[in-house]
Structure formats: structure tokens, C-alpha cells
Amino acid sequence: MTRTTAPRPVDIAAVIPALAPLARTATRLHPRPGSPSCYDSSVGGPLLWPAGEPWPHCHDPHWGEVMSLRQARSKRQDAVCDEAALSEDDYQWKNTPEDLAKFQQLYDPDPVLPEGPIAMLPIAQLYVRDVPGLRAPAGKDLLQVLWCPFEHDEYLIPKTVVVWRSAAMVTDILADPPEPAVVQDGLGQFVPEPCTIAPEQVTEYPRSSELDDHLQQQLQQWEAAYLGIDVEDLGEIESPYNSDLSVAPGWKIGGWIGWHGSGPWVEPCPGCGEPTEPLLTIASWERDGAQHSWVPDEDRPDMLAGGNGCPTKINIGDAWDLVICACAASPDHPHVPNLLS
Ligand SMILES: [Zn+2]
Ligand SMILES: [Zn+2]
Structure with missing residues (x-):
């Protein structure tokens, strides 16, 4: 399986040479539903985890409404993810009587939030051999990310754990990892569909909000000329630079952060105070904005028709992204989660 992002409609570094030094390579992961094993790179797949x-x-x-993990994996998730705004009455029309019968069977009428700690869920497992640009600490070649399937604190983000390990050191594999009995039942969807990945490298530039004033002005003049409108009217429309030329949507390694409402502001490394950089972007959606130029060629018929924009079946907040940032100086320092609301 491969995924191919078309060349950008404009080579912006040729038009505005001052952007060229800001180019970064991102590796889009393109997660799609599959049956990964613990020996594969995956999103939401089993982890190569030592038995000991x-x-x-x-x-x-933890607080709030809960549902069983089994139920979260059922048909209901599709409806909630694709039509987050629909009520339960509304989504029923989408399903066949067989689907509804299955849903009733899976439906746990009275799930209870248990006392005590919650087992975390695998979110991503990435082998360095599969993902170009994945920068590992010395001696490590496997990145594993887990999260707790609940919103935490006022920022509504699931709590994440990042583990780097050497795959060769795992000889006795944990066969039956613990799972949470229940997960949060709300707008947030924190139970990923198991997906294989198809890494692809693309070039990114910072969002316009991260550029200095001079570069922002140059960019605005170019955008106005490109669109054939006055600079004053740019605020009325989607920025073609931000939509099509700067940051790719979806799950990825590295690159720039796709700030929209929040930011731009990244916490420094809690270990040493150095700047942090994006390590892994966990995205609610694989396509973005009014411009759909980032949709891979292989997915265009389906995604542009409205399907498959959320193949991982997760949703953070209101279709937000979670960017896990890592220390630019030492990749084994503690990570910093950033919510893109
Ligand atoms: Zn938790
Ligand atoms: Zn550090």
C-alpha cells in the first residue's frame, strides 16, 4: 500500500526565497484500517511489549460518562466519528437493522467507571526502519505511544506515554496486554481502529502565524496577487499558503505544527529548557480545510466524496490534533503534548 501526495500547486520557496531555509521534511503516516501485528508499524495496533x-x-x-471498550469498538463509533454532531436518534437512520441488532447486543446499559488506575491503550508503534525521518535516541529503534482514553484537565486531552526501546531486546513478548474496561463516552473518541501505515515524505513550511512580520507581508502580497484580490480582502478567505503550501494535515512524524485556532506556542523541554520540535502528530482528520490538495491520489475519489476522512476513528476535542513534541537536543528527554484546537 502506498499513498502519494501530489506536488504542491506552487513552489513557494522559489517565489519567496526567504522561506527556503525554513523547509522541513515531514513523514506523513497515512494510517488506514488493517490488521497489523506487533512486528509491524501501526496506529492502534498491538505493541511489541516485553512480558516482564x-x-x-x-x-x-477520571470522571464523566463511560462506555465499555467493547462497545466503543462497535458500529457506533463509525457514526459518531463521521457525524460528530448527530444525536443518537439521528445516527440510527444510517445503519441497517442488522447493524442496529449488533449494536443492541454490544450495548452495555450500565457501564461503571472502576476505582483505581486505567490501563492505557496503544496509539502508535513506529519502527525506525519503516519511518524515514524518525529520530531515535541512541540504541533505540522503536517508538511506542499509548494514551489514557479519557479527557484530562481543562484542555480535554488524553494523557500520553512515550516509550523508546530496542526491538531486538524484546524476546519474550507480552501476549495479553491489559485493556481498560471502560473508556470515556462523549464527543472525544479515544479508541483507535487498528491501522497499518504507508509513510511518505513531504516538504513543509511554517504556518504564516509563525513567520516574522516581514515574511508575513511578503506572503500576503504574493497571496493577493495569486488570488487577484486586494491585500485587505485576504482576511475574508482561506489562506492558500496555509491550506496548500505550508503544513500537511493528518498523522505524521516531524515537520511543522499546523496551528489554526491556538498557538503558535510550544513549551520548552521540561528536562533541559531547550526548544522542542514536533515528534508525532495525532490527528482527528486526514483531510483539511476547503482546499483538498493534500489528499493522496489513491484516496481522492473516496475522501473528496466525504468518506474515510477519519480512518483511525479517533476524535480529540472538537476534531483537534494532538502534537507530541520532543527535545531538539536530546530525543530521550520527557515529551511535551500540544493541543491544536
Ligand atoms: Zn487517565
Ligand atoms: Zn531536553
């Missing part, structure tokens, strides 16, 4: 190592659990307080 404790599985991560979240000890933070």
Missing part, C-alpha cells in the same frame, strides 16, 4: 515490563496505567482522576 509493567504495562502503563493512568493514575490521574
Whole structure:
């Protein structure tokens, strides 16, 4: 399986040479539903985890409505993910009587939030051999990311754990990892569909909000000329630079952060105070904005018709992204989660 992003409609570094030094390579992961094993790179797939190592659990307080993990994996998730705004009455029309019967069977009428820590769920497992541009600490070649399937604190983000390990050191694999009995039942969807990945490298430039004043002015003049409108009218429309030329949507390694409402502001490394850079972007959607030029060639018929924009079946907040940033100086320093609302 491969995924191919078309060349950008404009080579912006040729038009505005001052952008050229800001180019970064991102590796789009293109997760799509599949049956990955623990020996594969995956999103939401099984982890290569040592039998003798404790599985991560979240000890933070949890609250709110819950549903069983089994139910979260059922048909209902498709409807909620694709039509987040629909009520339960509304989504039923989308399903066949067989679907509804299955849903009733899976439906747990009274799930209870248990006392004590919550077992975390695998979110991503990436082998360095599969993902160009994935920068590992010395001696490590496997990145594993887990999260707790609840919103935490006022920012509504699931709590993440990042593990780097050497795959060759895992000889006795944990066969039956713990799972949470229940997960949060709300707008957020934190149970990923198991997906294989098809890494592809693309070139990105910072969002316009990260550029200095001089570059922003140059960019605005170019955008106005490109669109054939006055600079004053640019605020009325989607920026063609931000939509099509700067940051790719979806799951990826590296690159720039696709700020929209929030930011731009990234916490420094809690270990040493150095700047942090995007490591992994966990995205609610694979396509973005009014311009759809980032949709891979292989997915264009389906995605542009409205389907498959959310192949991982996760949703953070209101279709937000979570960017896990890592220390630019030492990749084994503690990570910093950033919410893109
Ligand atoms: Zn938690
Ligand atoms: Zn650091």
C-alpha cells in the first residue's frame, strides 16, 4: 500500500526565497484500517511489549460518562466519528437493522467507571526502519505511544506515554496486554481502529502565524496577487499558503505544527529548557480545510466524496490534533503534548 501526495500547486520557496531555509521534511503516516501485528508499524495496533515490563496505567482522576471498550469498538463509533454532531436518534437512520441488532447486543446499559488506575491503550508503534525521518535516541529503534482514553484537565486531552526501546531486546513478548474496561463516552473518541501505515515524505513550511512580520507581508502580497484580490480582502478567505503550501494535515512524524485556532506556542523541554520540535502528530482528520490538495491520489475519489476522512476513528476535542513534541537536543528527554484546537 502506498499513498502519494501530489506536488504542491506552487513552489513557494522559489517565489519567496526567504522561506527556503525554513523547509522541513515531514513523514506523513497515512494510517488506514488493517490488521497489523506487533512486528509491524501501526496506529492502534498491538505493541511489541516485553512480558516482564509493567504495562502503563493512568493514575490521574477520571470522571464523566463511560462506555465499555467493547462497545466503543462497535458500529457506533463509525457514526459518531463521521457525524460528530448527530444525536443518537439521528445516527440510527444510517445503519441497517442488522447493524442496529449488533449494536443492541454490544450495548452495555450500565457501564461503571472502576476505582483505581486505567490501563492505557496503544496509539502508535513506529519502527525506525519503516519511518524515514524518525529520530531515535541512541540504541533505540522503536517508538511506542499509548494514551489514557479519557479527557484530562481543562484542555480535554488524553494523557500520553512515550516509550523508546530496542526491538531486538524484546524476546519474550507480552501476549495479553491489559485493556481498560471502560473508556470515556462523549464527543472525544479515544479508541483507535487498528491501522497499518504507508509513510511518505513531504516538504513543509511554517504556518504564516509563525513567520516574522516581514515574511508575513511578503506572503500576503504574493497571496493577493495569486488570488487577484486586494491585500485587505485576504482576511475574508482561506489562506492558500496555509491550506496548500505550508503544513500537511493528518498523522505524521516531524515537520511543522499546523496551528489554526491556538498557538503558535510550544513549551520548552521540561528536562533541559531547550526548544522542542514536533515528534508525532495525532490527528482527528486526514483531510483539511476547503482546499483538498493534500489528499493522496489513491484516496481522492473516496475522501473528496466525504468518506474515510477519519480512518483511525479517533476524535480529540472538537476534531483537534494532538502534537507530541520532543527535545531538539536530546530525543530521550520527557515529551511535551500540544493541543491544536
Ligand atoms: Zn487517565
Ligand atoms: Zn531536553
